Amino acid sequence: MLTANMYLGMRSGMTISASIPAAVMSMGLFYVLRRVGIGGSLLENNIVQTMTSAGEALAAGVIFTIAGVTFLGEPIDMIDTATVAILGGLLGVLFMIPMRRYLIVDKHKTLPYPEGTACADVLEAGDSGESGVKLISFGFLLSALYMWLASGMAAFRTTIQTAFSVGETRGFAIGGDFTPALIGVGYIIGPKIAGYVFGGGLIAWLMLIPMLITGGFAPEAADAGLMAQANAVWDQYIRYVGAGAMIVGGFHAIISMRKTITDALGTAAAELRGSANTSPSSQKRTQRDLSMKFVGGGALLVMLALVVLPQVQVGLIGGVIAVIAAFLFVAVSAYLVGVVGSSSNPVSGMAVATILIAALAMKSTGVTDPVVVLVTASVVAIAAAVAGDTSQDLKTGYLLGATPRKQQIAQLVGITISAVFSGAVLYFFNQAYGIGSSTIPAPQAGMMALISEGVLTGTAQWGMILIGAVFACVLILMRIPVLPFAVGIYLPITLATPIFLGGLIRGGVDRYVTRVDDKDGTRAEETTYRGRIVAAGLITGEAIMGIVIGGLYITGVGESGGAPFPIGFSSALQQALGVVAVIILVILFTASILRAPSGTSQ
Incomplete structure (x- = not known):
């Protein structure tokens, strides 16, 4: 899972959330x-x-993040990579522990944690009998077949997009990468949050990008076509707008959680003084966390390691910034994935924010090496990513009645083992293909390196960051959730659209069931459950098929470019079949929810 996800992430710029596939395989x-x-x-x-x-x-x-050092002329070192990964991963788990009670328990009805809820449904389905297993299997097989035809054989295109002009205004763009996983995530999070994400995408691609292109901001390298220009403007300008909005939205979320953070720090201080009655025997089993002494001591050891270990070398300022920023962005990440899910967790956006903060602080002290800034941001990005996964797992455990302490220990063990392998895997890919090559272009890592260097040299897009920050402030004044909108601005429109489609399916199914024959809410509850189960299968099928295809690329089976076993259809036919495939996918998904196998129940 680790190897395939690293390969796919460097090849496409996106990773696949593994919580649900892990739950399905375990189930x-x-x-x-x-x-x-x-x-x-x-x-x-x-x-x-x-x-x-x-x-x-x-x-x-x-x-x-770490892969970005190759764009700055530095080699990949296995030990250095593993060390940074372990330290960042440990911070992600440790700092999530004091947030658990507020985010998972107190906000249970407010924050759905879509993957965590789906994982609980998956595990319960496997435990309860064959009916749930059949629903998961249907979603899995449908998604796996869909992705094999699309990515394994190039029978059709999943991405359908277009750019157009209206009068003298050029650069309007819309489209979607209509894959089963994204539609499944949209169904799980529901129409409201999916609508916020899509709204951010519309603002970026149907407002900001056309204004910039019409105003002459399209990069010269993108003159080949209007869609290429729109993508280039998004990459070089709009992502900074999204990052600025996420920075303000993140700090607003932190301010909103100030009581939780203050209580967590107060509990930690009380435990360190020995004055808190928080022994495991005094707590319910389902509320037992690792102690705050363990959290505080672990964080201090990590900060010390960041300062003194030669494999890291970020210095005292970098170590302090990394730990403080990790604590803040762990809170943001854990909250954000509770709203939009781990699949849409903008880890790179948080890394951008850290790079901006760290680079400014370090530049004032005379630091000129962008690698130091990048490594500092790597710790924070890894912590934020791990916190998102940890919070989903803790949500699953809460729904199933698990002991949080045991889950947290399991997460620490899993992080350590994965981190050790991550260094070797990254080194292998760099040696085999070269990070930044056409095979594994690693677009996110290249952007991080560019920003790190840009801040230190004074070429960063501060104006765009400010625009995003102002936009976020306006949303706050209007009492509109900032982070989902910011995610929509930051992500390509091709991701926001299928998520919105999934949300629309959820809304349509709910309205249909309520209108037809649901008097006491029983059928609506059962339909929601069935939908989450099938959606979990859709996410899992795509993830597993992505791993299979990634394995084919790695081992050299099939053709090296594009799909491993292409059928040879023309581009126009692939596009037309892509529309047909999406329609069939939506029909089968909806039918499986409304026409569940006999005996299915929650």
Whole structure:
């Protein structure tokens, strides 16, 4: 999972959330074990899922940041990479612990944590009988077949997009990468949050980009076509707007959580003084966390390691910035994935914010090496990514009645093991293909390196960052959730659109069930459950097929460019078949929710 996700992330700029695939694989294993009489409890199943999902989150932070040192002329070192990954991953788990009660328990009805909720449904489905397993299997097989035809054989295109002009205004762009996983995530988070994300995308691609292109801001290299110009403007300008909005939105979220953060710090201080009655025996099993002494001591050790270990070399200022920024962005990440899910967690946006803060602070002290800034941001990015995964796992555990302390230990073990392998995997890919090559262009890592160097040399897009910050302030004054909108601005419109489509399916199904024959809410509840189960299968099928295709690329099976086994259809036919495929996917997904197998229940 770690290897394939790192490869796919450097190839496409996106990773695949592994919490649900891990839950499905764990559920399947335990289901088979029970069928042969070996057994295995639901909570044991949950611990396995918690530990195995750690690698995906770590992979995102590593490939989006540490890989960027190659763009700055530095080689990939296995030990250095593993060290930074371990330190960042440990901070992500440790700093999520004091946030758990507020985000997972107190905000249970407000923050859905889509992957965490879906994982709980998956594990319960495997524990309860065959009906839930059939629904998951249907979603899995439908998604896997869809992605194999699209990515394995190039039978059709999943991405449908266009750019157009209206009068003298050029550069309007709309489209979507209509994959099962993104539609499934949209269904899980629902129409309201999906609408916020899509709204941010519309502002970016149907307002800001046309204004910039018409105003002459399109890069010369993008003169080949209007869609290419729109993508280039988004890459060089709009992402900074999204980053600025996320910075303000993140700090607003932190201010909104100030009581939680203050209480967490107060509890930690009380435990360190020995004055808090928080022994495990005085708490319910389902509320037992690792102690605040462990959290505080672990954070101090990590900060010390950042300062003194030669494999890191960020210095005292870098170490302090990394730990403080990690604490703040762990809170932001844990909150954000509760709203839009880990699949849309803008880790790179948080890394951009850290780079801006760290570079400004370090520049004032005479630091001129962008690698130091990049490594500092790497720690924070990895911590934020891991915190998102940890919060989803803790949500799953909360729904299943697990002991948080045991989950947190499992997460620490999984992070450490994955981090050790991450250095070797990144080194292998750099040696085999070269990071930044056409095979693994690593676009996110290249952008991080560019920003690190740009801030130190004074060429960063501060104006665009300010525009995003002002936009976020306006949203705050209007009492509109900032972070989902900011995510929509920062992400390509091709990601926001399918998420919105999934949200529309959820809204349409809910309205239909309520209008037709749901008098007491029972059918609506069962339909929501079935929808989450099938959506979990859609996400899992795409993730597993992505790993399979990534493995084919790595081993050299099939053609090296594009799909491994292309059918040879023309571009026009692929586009037309892509529209047909999306329609069929939506129909089958909707039908599976409304026409569930007999005996399915929550």
